Amino acid sequence: MSKTDLIIVGSGILGLATAFLAHRQGRRVRVIDRSARPVGSSIQNFGHACFTGQADEIQTLAMTSRAGWQEAAAATGIWAAxxxxxxxxxxxxxxxxxxxxxxxxxxxxxxxxxxxxxxxxxxxxxxxxxxxxxxxxxxRVNPREAAPALARWLADQGVAFNWNTTVTEVAGGAVSTNRGDFHADQIVACPGLGLTALFPAIADANQVxxxxxxxxxxxxxxxxxxxxxxxxxxxxxxxxxxxxxxxxxxxxxxxxxxxxxxxxxxxxxxxxxxxxxxxxxxxxxxxxxxxxxxxxxxxxxxxxxxxxxxxxxxxxxxxxxxxxxxxSTDTNLILERPDSQTTVAAVTSGVGMTLSFGIADRILNDSALDSGAAAESDLFAETGATFATGAPTADEVVMSDQ
Ligand SMILES: Cc1cc2nc3c(=O)[nH]c(=O)nc-3n(C[C@H](O)[C@H](O)[C@H](O)COP(=O)(O)OP(=O)(O)OC[C@H]3O[C@@H](n4cnc5c(N)ncnc54)[C@H](O)[C@@H]3O)c2cc1C
Missing domain, CATH: 3.30.9.10 (D-Amino Acid Oxidase, subunit A, domain 2)
Known part of the structure; x- marks a missing residue:
């Protein structure tokens, strides 16, 4: 298999936003997904990018994400109203x-x-x-179209896609799958609901x-x-x-x-x-x-x-x-680096469409993530923000849950 700079596991909006930004940085990117096309959370939602309703503390991230959606829409022709x-x-x-x-x-x-x-x-x-x-x-974006259209555009631009390929292990620049091994300098895993199977310790630690x-x-x-x-x-x-x-x-x-x-x-x-x-x-x-x-x-x-x-x-x-x-009841974003070449990212509340491009920007550009294994971004501190549990305290509030 040819070596790429970056392998992304997961073709949901988080993986594809990361692929889009990395491709724009001139990196050679490969996306691996167990499905034949995007069918996960990213096509099941409202397509509502609710930047305004997010907490004050993450408005910078929300606006970075907004700019990312605008840039992706302009480049790819995705409908974004x-x-x-x-x-x-x-x-x-x-x-x-x-x-x-x-x-x-x-x-x-x-x-x-x-x-x-x-x-x-x-x-x-x-x-x-x-x-x-x-x-x-x-x-608003069309959730049935946004991720599939982004994937098609990236493929046309030369990003490699391996569909129907289930990742079984990620570590130290190697990705093991049911169709062979792949290697890259950096791996970003955005497996959404697949987190529990692929990274059970991280899922367990965050009560996913x-x-x-x-x-x-x-x-x-x-x-x-x-x-x-x-x-x-x-x-x-x-x-x-x-x-x-x-x-x-x-x-x-x-x-x-x-x-x-x-x-x-x-x-x-x-x-x-x-x-x-x-x-x-x-x-x-x-x-x-x-x-x-x-x-x-x-x-x-x-x-x-x-x-x-x-x-x-x-x-x-x-x-x-x-x-x-x-x-997760503990956090609204899992962003961890289990080894120096692997980043694991999962939005653990209902705001992944809204914040995808902002989180992708942090995955690729936040040097704080390089400073240690399992470093969770301090912007995404713990939160118990749900309607049922009542108003969270100021320290807890970081991301809105939909
Ligand atoms: C009903 C509903 C309404 C929502 N409304 C909104 C909204 O209006 N606004 C908003 O911001 N958010 C909303 N959300 C949340 C949003 O949809 C998610 O946060 C977001 O789509 C998560 O994106 P993702 O890329 O992490 O996950 P996904 O889209 O699920 O993508 C994960 C991908 O990883 C792949 N994968 C998993 N495991 C493996 C493996 N081992 N090997 C290979 N591939 C693997 C899967 O096949 C999948 O394609 C809503 C969600 C739902 C369900």
Missing amino acids: ETGTYVPAMTEPELRILQEFAAHRGSDQARMLEAKEVAAAIGNPDLGAIGGAHLPLDM QICTLVMSLIERPQHLPSGFAMFTGTSLARYDGFAAMPGAAALREDLTQREPELVDAIANLMVTDIPSGLLIGDSHAYDLSPEPFIDEGIANLLLDRATTLMGIEEPLVLQRWLGQYTN
């Missing part, structure tokens, strides 16, 4: 958080809207909101589990405006940037009273518009070996609440699926 996110405020606690957040971040990041403006943006004149906000810096999320794609009715993303009150309670506002406790209390079923489902009720329809989700459940079944009650709950907000009376469901991502 800079239309932001709309957040209707249906209650006083939701309005309060948005007002606090807008005052904290400024109007470049959060612009308050009149009730009728947010209703028009969502396409439902009967919305009944009392106000709202627009987060203009957020982006699988998060399952109920999702659906519905047809977008013609009367709805195209090109929007929508957060709801549950999103404001979940993302660290909003949840750090003083009104977060009151919002949680209100949601518990008003929407106990959504709270029980650990919901982040949100919608993104992609060319094939409206993506609606999601709930969260955590297990080491989750069962594959979609809970119809939860699916219908999410569908009902989202379509009510959008004024859709008879939604036409095109697809349902149970998405999966790697989760």
Whole structure:
């Protein structure tokens, strides 16, 4: 096998963002994936790049990632819409958080809207909101297209791809697979859900589990405006940037009273518009070996609440699926260097699409990672930030969990 400068294990968005940046640095890159094409977490999600809702502490990383998406979109032609996110405020606690957040971040990041403006943006004149906000810096990509298109573009540029090739061991510049061994100066492993099998000690040390999320794609009715993303009150309670506002406790209390079923489902009720329809989700459940079944009650709950907000009376469901991502209760990012030639990276919360290019930049350019084996980046300190566990402390908050 020919030797390359860099081997990347995993063709999800994290591996491909790393391959894109490394290729731009002029490095010879090989990507190895056990699948025939990207089919992991990176195609199962909302395609929502929520830079704004991330915690203050990682805004620099989030904006690096935003610039990376823009650069990749310009170079490869990937669809990446800079239309932001709309957040209707249906209650006083939701309005309060948005007002606090807008005052904290400024109007470049959060612009308050009149009730009728947010209703028009969502396409439902009967919305009944009392106000709202627009987060203009957020982006949307098509999750079904972004990773596959990036992989195709990289292959056209000369990046080597070995599909259908399962990596069994990575150490000291060597990658063992079921189809032979590969060698490179540096290996970056981004195996997503494959972390537990490939690096069990790292997975165990970080209490890694699988998060399952109920999702659906519905047809977008013609009367709805195209090109929007929508957060709801549950999103404001979940993302660290909003949840750090003083009104977060009151919002949680209100949601518990008003929407106990959504709270029980650990919901982040949100919608993104992609060319094939409206993506609606999601709930969260955590297990080491989750069962594959979609809970119809939860699916219908999410569908009902989202379509009510959008004024859709008879939604036409095109697809349902149970998405999966790697989760840890201890940290939102695993970034370790088990030996001087190997980096292991796994996003262990629901923000990998948002932060992929920022994390890839750190993987390739952060000299702090060279300073010792198993060095976890201090930017990604421990966090227990989930809706269910309540507001994390300032020290804990580093990345929003979706
Ligand atoms: C329903 C849902 C909604 C989400 N919504 C959002 C959102 O709106 N915004 C956001 O920012 N994030 C969101 N996320 C999270 C985001 O999708 C993930 O954080 C991100 O896709 C992780 O990317 P990845 O490259 O690490 O993993 P993956 O995309 O899973 O890629 C890992 C790759 O590694 C390969 N692999 C694994 N083991 C091996 C092995 N041993 N040998 C060879 N190959 C291997 C796999 O085949 C796979 O292709 C969501 C996730 C889900 C499931």
